[in-house]
Every structure is written in structure tokens, then in C-alpha cells.
Amino acid sequence: MTVMRPALFLDRDGVLNVDRGYVSRIEDFEWIEGAKECVATFKARGWFVFVVTNQSGIARGFYTEEDMEKLHAHMAEELAEHGTAIDRYYHAPWHEEGEIARYRKHSIDRKPGPGMLLQAMADFPVNREQSFxxxxxxxxxxxxxxxxxxxxxxxxxxxxxxxxxxxxSFEDGMRG
Incomplete structure (x- = not known):
């Protein structure tokens, strides 16, 4: 039997790292205070931890998916040095006004659409009611x-x- 586990979903820019606008290069990346500790603490509790990030800079032609993947690999390396990890990075490079044709579309994956979260819950045994x-x-x-x-x-x-x-607060709300 598969054990369902709660998940912590984290936006990237402005939550895990300082949002400097379309962060795509390692030299522009700076962790938010407490970000690595947050991931480590929730992983130690047995939670899944996912990144769910809109990346319209890809559709706009500011950087490529490969650039983003290099940045996520850098994040993973630094988290590993801290003894922790993100379970999976989900991204939505789509934007209806994008410059790059293959990314120029509406997508349920792009927040406020729930697509990335729903995909994570399909990929992993997530207990939705205990997740935030x-x-x-x-x-x-x-x-x-x-x-x-x-x-x-x-x-x-x-x-x-x-x-x-x-x-x-979440647990109080569940009990209340």
C-alpha cells in the first residue's frame, strides 16, 4: 500500500530566492533567509517538497529552459550540501503574449491555474488535505x-x- 504524505509547495522567485525579476543566472541567484532550513525541516518531517514556478521569461525570450535547468541544478547542489533536497521542480514556461512561438499559449499549468500542483499530486502520493x-x-x-x-x-x-x-496555522485550521 502506498503511504500518502503531505506536501509543501513552494513558489521560487520571491519565496526561495530573492526576486530580482526573471532570475535565470546562478550569479543572480540569492537564497531567501531560512529557505534551505525550511526545505530541510519539512523533508525531515517526511513531507514532499515541490517547487512550482511560472517561468514566463522563457516564453518572453529572456532565457531558455536550459538556463532554468542549470539554475535548478545549482539550487539542488546547494540543498544537497545542506543535507536536503526538493522532490521535483515544476515549471510553466507558457505565456499568451510570449515572443517564442512554441511557448505562446494559455496553459492550466501557469499559475493561477492549478496544473503544476495537480501534476505533482498525480506524480507522487500526496495527501492533498494535509498539504499547503x-x-x-x-x-x-x-x-x-x-x-x-x-x-x-x-x-x-x-x-x-x-x-x-x-x-x-494550517494545523489549527484543520482541527478547528
């Missing part, structure tokens, strides 16, 4: 709600501290 997302934009919150998971709006500070507060 931390994002920094209203579209993140809408995507989580559309996918049937909890959601918290992160406005900066220490992500590990915020995630502990979010977990406590």
Missing part, C-alpha cells in the same frame, strides 16, 4: 485553492520561521 503552498503573489494562492490545498502569502523575512507559523 507558500507563495508571494495572489496568483500562487489562487492556484493552491484551485488545486484544493491550503495557501499562505509570504511577504518576506525568514522563510523557515514563516513556514513554521504557516504549519501551525
Amino acid at each position: 503552498l507558500i507563495g508571494d503573489k495572489q496568483t500562487d494562492i489562487e492556484a493552491a485553492h484551485a488545486a484544493g490545498v491550503g495557501a499562505f502569502l509570504f511577504k518576506g523575512g525568514n522563510l523557515a520561521t514563516f513556514a513554521e507559523w504557516a504549519l501551525a
